[in-house]
Amino acid sequence: MTVRQLGAIFAAGLSVLVAGGVAAAQENSPFGGFKHDSSEPIEITSDSLEVRQSEQRAIFAGAVEAGQGTLRLNADRVIVAYDQQEQNNETGAIRNMKAEGNVFLTNGAETATGRFAEYDVITGMMFMRGEVILTQGTNVVSGELLEINLNTGRAQMKGGVTTTGTGGRVKSIFTPSANTGSN
16 A cells, blocks of 8 residues: 555545534534535645554554644544455545544634544544543533534533543533624
8 A cells, every 4th residue: 555545545534534524413513613625635744654554554653733724633643444445446445543642623713622533434433532622712512522423413522530530520611692682
């Protein structure tokens, strides 16, 4: 597998994760701003790239930065699990993507942070763990685990004891809009 093919695999997975997943899952919530143009080129930089062909994995490590248009993903490490190349598909098929360590996803005023994120393509589930914080402008929701079912659009933030031993509850702060006229 070439680096070009690997980049195409990661690009396809990132597009599915963000364009098809987070935006769709949060369309009707205050946190629906992770939309972007998935046809734009994706640039990935990291300190290293390791392809483990026998394990069907590609590992980007060291200050990983992935960008597509205004969308940015940063993490200490990103692991892409893929199936072998299919005859009619030059890049193969992505099964799973994991971002580890200092995960940061942003698209303008919207951000999501956590210690770990995983997207399971087969089940359509996305998870963010480890002191997760979602923000849009001045609105903030925080918890220990964010689960998004990309097939149904259902999202759930859960509390739990954090890695520092604090927390345990979901916390939300919403700022009312300036237009508070009565109806």
